[in-house]
Amino acid sequence: MRIAISTGGGDAPGLNAVIRAAVLSALDRGWHVLGIRKGYAGLLGDDDVVPLTRDDVRGIGHLGGTILRTTNRGNPFSYPVRQPDGSFREVDRSDELIENARNLGINALIAIGGDGSLRIAHQLHEKGLRVVGVPKTIDNDVSGTITTFGFDTAVATALEAIDKLHTTAESHDRVIVMEVMGRHAGFIALHSGLAGAVHVILIPEIPYDLDKVCEAIMDRERRGRHFDIVVVAEGAHPRGGAESVLGESLPGQERRVGGIGQRLAVQIQERTGKECRSLVLGHLQRGGMPTGYDRLLATRFGGAAVEAIEQGKWGHMVALQSPHIVPVPILEALREPKRVDPNHDIVRTARRTDRKSTRLNSSHT
Ligand code: F6P
Numbered sequence: 001m002r003i004a005i006s007t008g009g010g011d012a013p014g015l016n017a018v019i020r021a022a023v024l025s026a027l028d029r030g031w032h033v034l035g036i037r038k039g040y041a042g043l044l045g046d047d048d049v050v051p052l053t054r055d056d057v058r059g060i061g062h063l064g065g066t067i068l069r070t071t072n073r074g075n076p077f078s079y080p081v082r083q084p085d086g087s088f089r090e091v092d093r094s095d096e097l098i099e100n101a102r103n104l105g106i107n108a109l110i111a112i113g114g115d116g117s118l119r120i121a122h123q124l125h126e127k128g129l130r131v132v133g134v135p136k137t138i139d140n141d142v143s144g145t146i147t148t149f150g151f152d153t154a155v156a157t158a159l160e161a162i163d164k165l166h167t168t169a170e171s172h173d174r175v176i177v178m179e180v181m182g183r184h185a186g187f188i189a190l191h192s193g194l195a196g197a198v199h200v201i202l203i204p205e206i207p208y209d210l211d212k213v214c215e216a217i218m219d220r221e222r223r224g225r226h227f228d229i230v231v232v233a234e235g236a237h238p239r240g241g242a243e244s245v246l247g248e249s250l251p252g253q254e255r256r257v258g259g260i261g262q263r264l265a266v267q268i269q270e271r272t273g274k275e276c277r278s279l280v281l282g283h284l285q286r287g288g289m290p291t292g293y294d295r296l297l298a299t300r301f302g303g304a305a306v307e308a309i310e311q312g313k314w315g316h317m318v319a320l321q322s323p324h325i326v327p328v329p330i331l332e333a334l335r336e337p338k339r340v341d342p343n344h345d346i347v348r349t350a351r352r353t354d355r356k357s358t359r360l361n362s363s364h365t
Contacts, residue, residue, distance in 0.1 A: 001031040003309060004106045005052065007066040008039035008074065008117030012136045012150025013290035014298030015066040018112055020057040021302025027054060029306070034106065035067070039074035040120070043097045046074075049104060061295060064288045073252040075120055080252035088251035098129050108309045112136050114148075115334060116254070118317060122330040125315040132308045133317030133330050134301045138285055141185035144333030145319035149298040154181065154285040155191045158231070161281055162196030165229055173226035175217060175268055177278040179261030181285050182233040184243075186340045188285065189233035190360075194350045199228040201350060201360050202264075204235035204243065205340040213264075214271045216359070221274070230268070234258045300325050 003026055007015050019035070026033045033052040036042035042049045047069070050056075060067055073080060076097045078090035101109065108130040111121035114137035125131040135142040138154035158180050169176045182188045186203020193201035200216055202208045217228050235257045237243045244263060246256040258280065265278035290298065297320060304318040304325040316327035340347065350360050 001026075001029070001107055002034065002105050003031055003108045003110060003306075004034040004036050004049070004101070004104070005068065005110045006036040006039060006042070006112065007068045007070045007136075008111065008113040008120070009070060009072050010114065010137070011064070011066050011070050011286055012114075012138045012148070013064045013153035013286070013288060014149035014294040015068075015070075015112060015136060016057075016060040016063045017290060017295050017298035018134055018136070018149070018302040018305070019052070019067060020061045021299040022110055022305050023052045023057045023302075024054065025303045025306035029310070034104065036109075038069045039071045039117070040076045040097060041071060041074045043100045043104075044074075044076060044079065044093055045100070061299065062289050064286075064290065072116070072254065073250060075116070075252060077120065077123060078252065080250075090252060094124065094127060098124065098127055101129060108132065108314075110134060110305045110309070114139070115142055115337060118142065118330050119334055121317075122315060122334065125330070130309075130314045132305050132313060132327075134305050135317055135319065135333070138188065139182045139185050140187040141183065141338045142333060143336050143338040144317070144328040146322055147297070147320055149290070149294045149301060150286075151187065152293040152297075153288065153291045154188050155195070156291050157285050157288065158188055158192035158281060159196050161279070161284075162192060162198055162229060162231065165279070166196075166227075169227040169229055172275070175228045175230065175265070175272070175274050175276040177230040177232060177261045177265045177268070177276065179232050179234055179258065179278065179280045181282070182235060183257055184235045185338065186233040186236065189231045189236070190340055190346055190350065193231035193359075194346060194353075196229070196231070198231045199354075199359065200230040202230065202232040202236040203340055203360070204233055204237065206342055206347075206360055207237055207239040207241070209239055210264075210267060210271070214268060217268065217272050217274065221272075228274075230264065232261050232264060234260060236260055
């Protein structure tokens with residue numbers, strides 16, 4: 001048996017722990033393991049395919065990043081290929097990928113990725129490649145699993161930043177707006193914001209009303225609380241408005257969201273007269289050592305992915321459905337993207353632990 005492992009999309013703390021566990025579990029069964037470098041690029045001749053041995057995965061479980069490297073521009077079904085005039089054209093190279101995998105004697109692939117990479121994994125499975133997925137993303141926006149690895153670490157990083165912002169914001173009587181990742185999901189903002197006892201949390205699932213945000217800040221001002229921390233998810237948007245996008249995506253890359261933190265800081269300063277600053281926490285959330293929770297979850301996912309291969313669960317991904325890790329069809333998991341449920345107890349608690357219930361959007365008082 002010869003299996004291959006790839007890591008695709010944005011990196012997330014815990015990727016190396018999945019690789020380590022999958023390699024060790026496979027070697028324990030007497031299998032051979034190959035690592036495909038840089039998403040699927042290694043199978044398209046644009047990077048390497050390397051053997052993975054016990055030595056290669058020694059001492060990597062606690063490290064951020066991925067020893068296999070990754071990309072969010074390597075979709076083999078629409079692969080950006082540079083043309084002689086310097087422009088890019090998207091080409092379907094999936095047949096070539098499957099052929100190359102066959103020539104390398106790969107019997108099964110463990111594809112570790114977020115919704116984009118898992119969708120590709122499903123499409124490859126439909127074309128005959130034997131694939132098992134492992135859900136990864138700091139955004140926690142993949143359905144079918146209670147959580148993805150990487151999310152807990154991202155929340156811990158955001159929380160540490162919030163704790164630090166509290167002291168400087170209070171010293172200067174300032175409003176500090178911190179923008180966190182999550183794309184179209186507000187999990188990082190909601191979890192870190194509530195745990196960090198911030199004053200306003202804005203998430204894409206609950207469009208906000210700027211008047212109410214400013215009202216909440218001025219209400220605190222009247223009560224002698226002269227500083228505020230606002231946590232905003234990068235995909236948050238005002239009611240009736242659109243999310244803020246960044247201009248510079250590369251060929252083959254999804255549209256990038258962001259910039260809302262800076263915009264809000266300007267608007268809040270204009271309306272309240274309070275001094276505002278903004279901070280984009282950015283890729284710090286993707287870096288660093290995975291938390292104990294993420295390390296354990298990632299290790300369990302790696303071991304379970306090898307078990308899923310043994311059981312022939314092609315087209316499935318491993319998922320946490322507490323207390324167990326179970327295989328679920330990738331297609332089922334991708335049917336609906338996971339989003340914050342406005343009726344979830346975390347949202348209800350965020351509202352109820354807020355004096356005027358203005359912390360999360362403002363329309364529900
Ligand atoms: O999906 C993970 C994520 O970190 C999002 O939260 C964020 O919008 C995006 O990736 C950023 O991607 P990039 O690596 O292209 O900056």
